[in-house]
Amino acid sequence: MVSTRRFPNWTALSEPHGSLFRESGPLSRFPRLRAFRAGLGLTRLAEVPGPAGGARVLAKHEYENPTGSDADRVAYALVCQAIGASARQPRFVAAAGADLARALSRLCSLIGAPLRLVLAEEAALGPDGAGVRVDRSAPEDGLLGAIALAEEIAEAGQEWILLAAHRDPVCVAMHEFVTGREIIGQLDGLVPAAWVCGTGTGGCLAGVTRALRATGADPVVTGVTAAELPYGSAAAPRSGLPGWAGLGHGYRQPLVEGELPDLATESVRMAEARAGIREFRAATGREIGPASAANWLVARAVAAKLPPEDVVVTMFPDGPHEVTAVADLGEKTKGKG
Structure with a gap:
């Protein structure tokens, strides 16, 4: 039986919560962390295929991090x-x-x-x-x-x-003060009309939203979730769900709900993500992972409703190392809805 303990209430971060993320002490105490830190972040923000006649889609390639994901x-x-x-x-x-x-x-x-x-x-x-x-x-x-x-x-x-990735506000601080600021610098003055990101643990979605809003931008924010178990669904979880699935039993990730209580979401099935991987490969010759494909599909749909001068920013959290795994997961989930 899953615990009936509720997640605690979580309120939105406010300044000076950048102080939550401090690395100088840990780097001094454990110098071997420096090699990991040297490869962390500064991932590409690059244009990816978008809709004909719609807004441009820019994806932050987080699978370029040391172990291959935004995690x-x-x-x-x-x-x-x-x-x-x-x-x-x-x-x-x-x-x-x-x-x-x-x-x-x-x-x-x-x-x-x-x-x-x-x-x-x-x-x-x-x-x-x-x-x-x-x-x-x-x-x-x-x-x-x-x-x-x-x-x-x-x-x-x-x-x-x-280490509580689903509730610790340091995860929001990392994405607000590091990831988000990277994106803002890479946009080089462009103001995004929309921000599309998987709900995940919530830190990236909430943190980058905060960073963008701090510049005066007001992007339309869309969370990407799994049709098999959407964000906030009252259904029970089960094995073999996509990595962008909700938690089930009506739970909402505290880091998302605290910052974005009225978050609009779009659902993507695993089968659709697999098709998205193939479509992206055919269009670009490059591989992305299933969560990246889910984000790309939703970002492209959002961009189709916007004019060509607008920009939609999304996240590619996983890369080619996930492609084999998603094929295996597809076999596991056949016939499960």
């Missing part, structure tokens, strides 16, 4: 914050999807910190996962069950520091 930013922010908050040797526990699991495994391998991951689905951790302890929550409870189990582990043993 690298969240993992780095969480680890830095935890290191900065305590002088003791860090030992971390976290509920994670595949991308965050890979990122945390890399970081903890670099600093020699024990890591305990709670997973609802299988995740390939690679060589960085050699010393990682993995606990499995019930697959039918989805990520919500993994979150509840990770919290219980942290509460039961004081030695484990909880």
Whole structure:
């Protein structure tokens, strides 16, 4: 049974919450983090195929981060914050999807910190996962069950520091003051008419929204979610859901709800994302991952309703390393709606 514990209320960040994300102390204490930091961020913001006669679509290529996804930013922010908050040797526990699991495994391998991951689905951790302890929550409870189990582990043993990507405002701060500012600089004066991003854990969607609004822009914000289990759905989670699915049982990611309580969302099925991967490959000769394809499809649809002089910004959170996995997941989910 999934825990009935409710997420706490979360209010929107306000200045000076850039102070939530501080890295100088952790980098001094663990110099091996510098190699990861050197490859983090400054990913391309590049034009991708858009609709004929509609707005341009610009995608932030987050799969260029060290382990291949935007989760690298969240993992780095969480680890830095935890290191900065305590002088003791860090030992971390976290509920994670595949991308965050890979990122945390890399970081903890670099600093020699024990890591305990709670997973609802299988995740390939690679060589960085050699010393990682993995606990499995019930697959039918989805990520919500993994979150509840990770919290219980942290509460039961004081030695484990909880990294809570779904509720920690440092994730919003990272995307507001780092990712968002990168995008603004790369736009070079362009003012986006729309911002399209997966709901995910919520940090990227909320943080970049805050950054754009701080410049005086007022983009139309659209969250991308999975048709199999949309954001905020009262349906129960199950195994084999896309990475951009909601949590189920009526839960809304606190980092999204706190900043965007009236968020408009568009749903994309896994089958549509797979078709989007193929269409993008045919148009560009390049591979993207399923979450990137879902964002691209929605961004293109949004752009089709806007004039050619407008710009739509979206996120490509995952890259080619996910293409094989999505084919496998497609087999698992056949006939499940």
